Amino acid sequence: MSSNRALYEQVILEHNKKPRNFHEMEDADRKVEGYNPLCGDHFTVYVKLNGDVIEDVSFSGAGCAISKSSASVMTMLLKGKTKKEAEGLFLKFHTMVTSSPDSPVDEDDLGKLRVFAGVREFPVRIKCATLAWHSMLSALDGKDESVTTE
Amino acid sequence: MATAGQQTQSAVDKTAPLTALDIERIRREFPALHVERDGVTQVYLDNAATSQKPKSVIERIDRYYRSENANVHRGMHYLSEVATQAYEESRKKVQRFLGVPLSCEVIFTRGTTESINLVAQTYGRQSVGKDDEVIISAMEHHSNIVPWQMLCEEKGAKLRVIPMTDRGELILEEYEKLLSSRTKLVSVNHVSNALGTINPVRHIIEKAHEHGVPVLVDGAQGAAHLPIDVKELDCDFYACSAHKMVGPTGIGVLYGKAELLNKMPPFMGGGDMILSVTFEKTTYSSLPYKFEAGTPNIAGTIGLGAAVDYLESIGMERIAAYEHELTQYATSLLESIDGVHLVGTAREKAGVLSFTMENAHPHDIGQIFSDCGVAIRAGHHCAQPVMQRFGIPATARASLAFYNNKEDLDAMADAIKKVKEVFD
Numbered sequence A: 001m002s003s004n005r006a007l008y009e010q011v012i013l014e015h016n017k018k019p020r021n022f023h024e025m026e027d028a029d030r031k032v033e034g035y036n037p038l039c040g041d042h043f044t045v046y047v048k049l050n051g052d053v054i055e056d057v058s059f060s061g062a063g064c065a066i067s068k069s070s071a072s073v074m075t076m077l078l079k080g081k082t083k084k085e086a087e088g089l090f091l092k093f094h095t096m097v098t099s100s101p102d103s104p105v106d107e108d109d110l111g112k113l114r115v116f117a118g119v120r121e122f123p124v125r126i127k128c129a130t131l132a133w134h135s136m137l138s139a140l141d142g143k144d145e146s147v148t149t150e
Numbered sequence B: 001m002a003t004a005g006q007q008t009q010s011a012v013d014k015t016a017p018l019t020a021l022d023i024e025r026i027r028r029e030f031p032a033l034h035v036e037r038d039g040v041t042q043v044y045l046d047n048a049a050t051s052q053k054p055k056s057v058i059e060r061i062d063r064y065y066r067s068e069n070a071n072v073h074r075g076m077h078y079l080s081e082v083a084t085q086a087y088e089e090s091r092k093k094v095q096r097f098l099g100v101p102l103s104c105e106v107i108f109t110r111g112t113t114e115s116i117n118l119v120a121q122t123y124g125r126q127s128v129g130k131d132d133e134v135i136i137s138a139m140e141h142h143s144n145i146v147p148w149q150m151l152c153e154e155k156g157a158k159l160r161v162i163p164m165t166d167r168g169e170l171i172l173e174e175y176e177k178l179l180s181s182r183t184k185l186v187s188v189n190h191v192s193n194a195l196g197t198i199n200p201v202r203h204i205i206e207k208a209h210e211h212g213v214p215v216l217v218d219g220a221q222g223a224a225h226l227p228i229d230v231k232e233l234d235c236d237f238y239a240c241s242a243h244k245m246v247g248p249t250g251i252g253v254l255y256g257k258a259e260l261l262n263k264m265p266p267f268m269g270g271g272d273m274i275l276s277v278t279f280e281k282t283t284y285s286s287l288p289y290k291f292e293a294g295t296p297n298i299a300g301t302i303g304l305g306a307a308v309d310y311l312e313s314i315g316m317e318r319i320a321a322y323e324h325e326l327t328q329y330a331t332s333l334l335e336s337i338d339g340v341h342l343v344g345t346a347r348e349k350a351g352v353l354s355f356t357m358e359n360a361h362p363h364d365i366g367q368i369f370s371d372c373g374v375a376i377r378a379g380h381h382c383a384q385p386v387m388q389r390f391g392i393p394a395t396a397r398a399s400l401a402f403y404n405n406k407e408d409l410d411a412m413a414d415a416i417k418k419v420k421e422v423f424d
Helices: A001-009 A010-017 A065-078 A083-097 A107-121 A123-142 B002-010 B020-028 B055-067 B078-098 B114-127 B148-156 B174-178 B201-210 B258-263 B299-315 B318-337 B364-372 B384-392 B404-424
Strands: A031-036 A041-050 A053-064 B108-109 B133-137 B158-161 B183-189 B213-219 B237-241 B252-256 B274-277 B283-284 B340-343 B351-357 B377-379 B394-397
Touching: A001 A107, A001 B283, A010 A065, A010 A107, A010 B404, A031 A123, A041 A065, A041 A123, A041 B174, A053 A065, A053 A123, A053 B133, A065 A083, A065 A107, A065 B055, A065 B364, A083 A107, A083 A123, A107 A123, A123 B364, B055 B299, B055 B384, B078 B108, B078 B252, B078 B299, B108 B114, B114 B183, B114 B213, B114 B237, B114 B252, B133 B148, B148 B158, B158 B174, B174 B201, B183 B201, B183 B274, B183 B283, B201 B213, B299 B318, B318 B351, B351 B364, B351 B404, B364 B394, B364 B404
Parallel strands: B133 B158, B133 B183, B183 B213, B213 B237
Antiparallel strands: A031 A041, A041 A053, B108 B252, B237 B252, B274 B283, B340 B351, B351 B394, B377 B394
8 A cells, every 4th residue: 555655645635625725716817627538637727817926726626636636735836926936836846746756856846746746656647636737827828728638 | 278278168067157166267267367466466347448368368369379370361371271260260159159140240340449430431321311310329438429420420410319317227218219210320339338237239129120220239348248149139230349358459340230231331441352453443352351451360360269269168148147146246345335326227237337436536546446456447438428427527437257256346345445544
C-alpha cells in the first residue's frame, strides 16, 4: 500500500472531502469547462478579474479525488495572484508532476502543491491533476470555451 | 506442451459442474494469473476488457511461428500448405463453436469493431438510404454506435435507440414500436459490457424478422461466456473478438448468412479477395475470401482456433453455469457492503459488475484496487450513453471469467473495504 499512501496524501483526501471555493460563480468574468473523457472528470472553473489580478476563483463539477483536490488547492493558491504569477505556478506544478518519480521535489518552491508529487508514479493521473489548471489558464487567456485533457 | 494438452483433454466430463478443483487446474494453465508484484499475486477481474490466455493458445502461436510460418492460400511449398491447413482448420473450429451452418460464412476480421464496420460499410451502404432507420439499443458499446452514426450521416438515415429500464433491461414494447418499413437493420449487443445484461436477442431477432429486417448481434461479451448457436438464434450477423475468449488480440469473427454476404460488396480491396484482375475489371473471390483482403492475421487465426478448442474442452454450458454462480456470489458480496451501488441489475446477467461508491470516484476505486493487487476497470467502458442514462460519470467494473474463483471475489471485497478506509 506504500504507493497509495504516497498518492492519496492526507491533504488531498481532505480537499476531496471538503473542497474549497467549490461553487458556481454567477458574476464570473470568465468560465471554462474542463473535461477528461477518459475517466469522466468534468469541472467548470470560474474567474473574476480585476485588471490583471485574479480577484476571485471557484469551481464546480465532479471528478476523482486527484482532479477535485487539485482544483481546490489551485483556487486557494491563485486568489490575488496575477495572470503571470498563475502561469508561473502552473509551470512549476506541471514540471513537478511530469518529472520522474525519483527526481527531487523542491518543497519550498512548490508549497502546498508538493502533495501532488505522488502523481508522478501514476502517469495516467497527470491529466486528473492538471485538468483544472488547464481550464484556468484557458480562462486567463480570455477563452470562454471548454478544454479537454485529451 | 504435451502435458498441458493432456491435462486439458483428460479432465473433461462436460456434464459435471465445474468444481473448485477443476478451477484450480484451469488456473494453472493461465500463466498471467500468477503474475506477482511485490510478492502479491495479482487478481485479474478485467475480463470484459480482455481475457487471459491459456498455455495451449500461447504455445500454439509459438509453434506456428517456429515450424509452420508461411503465407496462406498461395505458396506451392510445404510450409504454405501447413499454414493454410491450420488457418482453414481454425475456420472450421469457429464454425463448430458458433454453430455456423457453412464454413464460408465465417469471416476473419481484426475483431468485433471491424466486423461491425464491415457490415455498416457494405451491407449498410448498400441497403440503407435517405430516411431509412437503423435500430440499436441504449446499452451499446461505442463500436456498435459510431459505425451506424457514420452510416446514417452519410445516407441521411436515422439512428433509433431502444430504451432501457433502471435495472438495465431493454424495453421490448418500445423496441417493437420502433420497427417499421423504414427499418433496414437492427444491431444490438448480446451482453452489455457496461451493465452485464444478457439481452433477449432471440426475441429481438424474431420481431425484426417479422418486418423482414436483418439483425446483427454484437457478441464481444457473449461468445466467451454463453453457448452460442447462430443458426438457432437465427441472427443474420454475429460479431466477436478472439481476445475476449482466451485467444490472441487482433483477430475476430464476423458470421453472416451466406445469402446476405453474397449480395454484399467487398469491404476492402486487395490480394486474396480477387479471382482475376485486369485494369479494366476485377472479379471478386467467393466467400469467405471476398471479405479477407490482404495477408490475414495467420498466427492470430490459428491462436483463435486453439482458444476455441480450449473453451470447448471445458464446455460452454459448464462455463456459463459456473460464471453464473460466481456472479451471484460477487453480487451478494457487493450488496452487503454499505455505500456500494450496483449499476445494472438485470434479471438475466453475465459476470460484469459495474458499481459506484458513495465517497470515492471510480477512478480512485480502480487505483486503490490496483494497489491491493486487484485488476478492475474504471471509466465509461466505451459506453458513454449508458453512463448518461444512469446519470453517472463512470463506474468501477469487475468482470469475471471461468478461471476466477471465490478468493478473487473476496479480494475484491477486501479492496472495497480499503477504498472505504481511505475515502469514508
